[in-house]
Amino acid sequence: MDNIIVIENIVKRFGDHTAVDGLSLDIGRGEIFGFLGPNGAGKTTTVRLMTTLANLDEGRIVIDGHDISKDPIKAKRCLGLIQQNVSLDKELTVYENMMHHAMFQKIPKAERRKRIEELIEYVELDRYRDYMVNSLSGGWKKRVAIVCSLLHNPKILFLDEPTVGLDIDARRKLWDLIKKMNKDGTTVFLTTHYIEEAEAICDRVGIIDNGRLIALDSPKELRNRIGRMAVEYYGEDGKTEYRYFPGRQEANDFATNLGNDYTVIVRRTNLEDCFVEITGKKVGGLR
Amino acid sequence: MMNLLREIYYVSWGDLKFLRHNAINVLIMSLVSPILYLVTFGYGLAPNMVESDLPYIAFIIPGIIALSSLNASFSSTATRFNVQRLYYRSFDNMMVSPLSNAGIVLGKTTLGVVRGLLSCTFIFILGLFLAPQLMLTPLFVFSLILSCYTFSLLGVTAALLAKSHQTMAAFSSLVILPMTFLCGTFFALENLPPLMQAILYGFPLTHSSSILRAASLGWEFPWLSLLALAGFFVAFFLVDIHLIKTRKI
Numbered sequence: 001m002d003n004i005i006v007i008e009n010i011v012k013r014f015g016d017h018t019a020v021d022g023l024s025l026d027i028g029r030g031e032i033f034g035f036l037g038p039n040g041a042g043k044t045t046t047v048r049l050m051t052t053l054a055n056l057d058e059g060r061i062v063i064d065g066h067d068i069s070k071d072p073i074k075a076k077r078c079l080g081l082i083q084q085n086v087s088l089d090k091e092l093t094v095y096e097n098m099m100h101h102a103m104f105q106k107i108p109k110a111e112r113r114k115r116i117e118e119l120i121e122y123v124e125l126d127r128y129r130d131y132m133v134n135s136l137s138g139g140w141k142k143r144v145a146i147v148c149s150l151l152h153n154p155k156i157l158f159l160d161e162p163t164v165g166l167d168i169d170a171r172r173k174l175w176d177l178i179k180k181m182n183k184d185g186t187t188v189f190l191t192t193h194y195i196e197e198a199e200a201i202c203d204r205v206g207i208i209d210n211g212r213l214i215a216l217d218s219p220k221e222l223r224n225r226i227g228r229m230a231v232e233y234y235g236e237d238g239k240t241e242y243r244y245f246p247g248r249q250e251a252n253d254f255a256t257n258l259g260n261d262y263t264v265i266v267r268r269t270n271l272e273d274c275f276v277e278i279t280g281k282k283v284g285g286l287r
Numbered sequence: 288m289m290n291l292l293r294e295i296y297y298v299s300w301g302d303l304k305f306l307r308h309n310a311i312n313v314l315i316m317s318l319v320s321p322i323l324y325l326v327t328f329g330y331g332l333a334p335n336m337v338e339s340d341l342p343y344i345a346f347i348i349p350g351i352i353a354l355s356s357l358n359a360s361f362s363s364t365a366t367r368f369n370v371q372r373l374y375y376r377s378f379d380n381m382m383v384s385p386l387s388n389a390g391i392v393l394g395k396t397t398l399g400v401v402r403g404l405l406s407c408t409f410i411f412i413l414g415l416f417l418a419p420q421l422m423l424t425p426l427f428v429f430s431l432i433l434s435c436y437t438f439s440l441l442g443v444t445a446a447l448l449a450k451s452h453q454t455m456a457a458f459s460s461l462v463i464l465p466m467t468f469l470c471g472t473f474f475a476l477e478n479l480p481p482l483m484q485a486i487l488y489g490f491p492l493t494h495s496s497s498i499l500r501a502a503s504l505g506w507e508f509p510w511l512s513l514l515a516l517a518g519f520f521v522a523f524f525l526v527d528i529h530l531i532k533t534r535k536i
Contacts (some may be wrong), residue, residue, distance in 0.1 A: 055533070073385045081383050087376035089301055096304050102295035109479050148380070264412035 004029040004078075004156055004187050005050065010059030012045055012211075019045040021211035022059075025187060029155075034219075035191040036275060042211040043191040047160045050189070051081045057223030064155055077105075080149035084161040086141040090134040094125060094144050097133055098151065105152035119147040123177065139170035146177065156187045163197060175201050195272040205271065208236070209279045222274040230269045231255050233262040244269055244277070254276050290350060291372060291393070294386050298394020317359040321351050325410075327416070328473055341504065345418035349500035350472035352407045352414070356434040356499075357492050359406040361363040361463060364399030364442030369449050382531075392443055392527040399439030400432070407431055411503075420504060427502035433516055434495040440523035441491070447530040466492040491519040 005027035012020040020042045037043045048054040050061055052072050059067045066075040088097050095116070102112040120126050123143045133141060142162065159178070163171040171194075178201055182188050192198055198205050199219050204249050207215040207222075211220060215222060227244035229251035234240040245251040248266075255264045306313060329344040372378040381391055414421050442508035445458045470476075470492035476484050487493045500507045 053379055053382055073387070076383055077386045079383065081379070083376060083379065085376055087379050089305075089371065089377045090375055091305050091308065092301055096301065099296075100301040100304075101380060101384075103300055104381060104386060106293075106297070106385060 001256050002029050004031075005189065006060075006062040007050070008060045008062075009050060010046075010061060011057045012049055012054060013021060013040075013057050013250075019211050020049065022211050023211065024059075024209070025206060025213060025216070025227070027156075027187065029187055030182070030185065031188065031203050032178070032188040032201055034198035034205040035208060036195070036198055036205060036271075037190065037191075037208035038279060043208055043210045044160055046209075047081075047158050047189070047191060051079055051158055052076060052142050053081075077152070078154070078155040080154035080282045082142075082145050082149050082159045082162050084164050085220065086138075086145045088133045088141065088145055088148065091132070093130050093132055094136070095129045096188075097144060098148055101148040102151050107152055114182060115151055119150060123147050138165050139167065139173075142166060142170070142174065146174075150181065154186065156189060157181065160191045161191055163192070163194060169264070171197070193271065195275060199271045207275060207278055215274070215278050219271050222271060223269045226269055226274055226277050228269060230267055232265040232267065233258055235262045242273065242276075244273065291390055292388065292490050293392025293506065294311065295394045295397065298381065298386065298391055299397030302395070302398035303401070304360050305367065306401065309447055313363070313402060314405060314409075317363070317402055318409055320358060320533035321355045321410050322363065322413075324351050324354065324473075325413075325417075341420065342418065345420045345504065346475075346500070347473055348410070348414035348418050348421060349503045352410050352431070352503075353434060353492060353496040353499045354467060354472045355406045355410055356403045356431060356495060357438045357463065358397075360399035360403035360435045360438040361442040361445070362399075362459075363402040364396060365445040365449075365455060365458075366441045367398060368395050368443060369452070371457050372446060373449065374450065378479070388528050388531045389524075392440070392524060392529060395443050395446075396436060396439035399442050400435040403435035404431065407435070422503055424502050426508060427499060430495070430498040430513065430516075433513070433520060434491075434499065437491055437495070437516055437520045437523060440520060440527060443527045444523055444530065447527060466490050471496040488515070491516055494519070 003026040005025070007023060007025040010020055010023050011018065023046060035043050035046065045054060048201070049056055050063070050068070052068050052075065056069060063075040066078070068075040073085070089100065092100065098116045098119070099112065102116060107115060120129060122147065125140075125143060125147065128136060128140060128144075133144060136144065148164075163174055166174065175197065178188055178190070190198075190202065202219060204216070204218050205222060206213055208237040217225070227246050229245045229248050231243045231245065231251050231254050232240060243254060245254065251266050255266050258264055325348070329347055368378070411421070411423070445455060445462075449455045449458065470487055470490050472492065474488060476493065476497075479487070494509075496517040497509050497512040498516065500506065
């Protein structure tokens with residue numbers, strides 16, 4: 001698999017604080033890549049650097065063969081971005097927002113309407129086309145933002161915490177949409193707080209903490225690193241402890257030996273266990 | 288060149304749609320203050336005053352037109368751009384698109400220029416009834432368009448510098464308000480001490496008032512002021528390009 005994104009030793013500082021600290025990473029063409037990290041780990045800053053919304057202090061980012069510092073216009077042609085907070089013009093209608101995006105992307109006039117109609121159908125937006133964006137619910141706004149970022153058929157789609165604020169139904173629909181886009185050839189770079197989101201849709205996951213990449217692998221391999229089975233137990237003090245084991249037998253033996261003073265759950269390890277083990281923090285905050 | 292013009296059109300398209308959705312509101316809002324100035328200073332305070340051998344009303348109408356070009360162009364560009372950049376974050380969509388910085392900056396001025404021209408046209412038409420001395424000349428039209436572009440570019444500067452609505456308000460209080468009253472819109476600059484005059488020539492509205500007044504009253508045209516205003520246009524444009532390149536969050 002060739003790499004559509006190459007990140008080499010990038011650094012971004014805000015005053016004395018180093019938000020991204022020597023990060024290097026390659027993303028393969030056609031991959032769905034998940035970027036996990038606690039609050040303030042540097043996820044959004046990394047996305048802003050990759051999408052040219054922030055300037056690099058050091059290092060290099062190459063998007064589909066184009067160095068973003070030397071050739072930003074060509075690099076920008078390849079990418080679409082969906083931000084955590086929907087970035088639409090709320091004083092225009094859905095259709096006007098889409099048309100404006102199509103113009104930004106310099107889609108030829110003859111193709112604009114056709115492309116907009118295709119995408120309106122793709123995400124079932126037809127009845128909302130003439131609504132002011134301000135009047136839509138969060139889920140529909142997010143859909144509009146997604147179709148706007150897809151108008152020019154980007155090779156890479158960056159999604160920064162795309163499902164924050166969405167209900168479970170809207171979140172799952174969005175996952176389906178991301179998988180569908182990926183099947184149609186779009187590489188996806190996703191930052192998220194939701195561990196199950198990364199497990200459900202990502203081919204590979206990177207964990208970032210204090211601006212540094214501290215783990216990188218498929219969700220399955222990351223889980224296997226700490227052991228396939230987890231024992232979660234707590235006693236009268238209410239403090240939950242975790243232990244990880246390579247197989248079910250070892251986990252069961254440990255649970256049995258704990259005796260009756262503890263409430264015990266034996267289960268498969270998940271990505272959250274890996275995250276906590278690796279970073280020492282819960283996703284979204286301190287442990 | 289064609290590519291740049293296309294980009295300007297693409298960037299301004301959304302703002303012009305916004306203007307269409309809010310046309311009546313926008314027009315009424317941009318006419319309130321010039322009409323108030325006209326009534327207060329033209330009729331209320333000085334109905335029989337003469338300034339530079341002219342009825343005062345004829346003297347201040349070109350000044351009020353210059354002032355309207357400042358207020359309407361600056362505020363409509365700065366307010367909408369500030370909201371798009373800091374609150375809707377829709378400006379980010381422009382920044383991740385394959386548009387040139389010049390296309391973005393000039394495109395963002397269009398709303399201010401259109402609003403400034405609409406507002407000034409209305410005042411000029413009203414002015415023709417109140418002061419028949421006024422003349423519509425090609426030089427006046429050119430000066431007005433240059434003024435609207437210059438102040439709209441200043442609006443882009445303010446929006447790019449602003450970190451909140453608060454900073455925008457501070458910019459208006461510290462830069463726009465002093466210009467409104469001091470830059471020769473309501474009185475001839477020659478009435479002031481030389482040092483004060485020299486300071487006020489450092490502001491674009493002084494030159495805008497001067498060229499619009501000369502062009503509409505048939506006075507000797509101050510070409511140096513036209514050149515100075517063009518200089519402000521270029522300076523604001525270059526500052527905006529620099530800010531777009533460097534003021535990324």
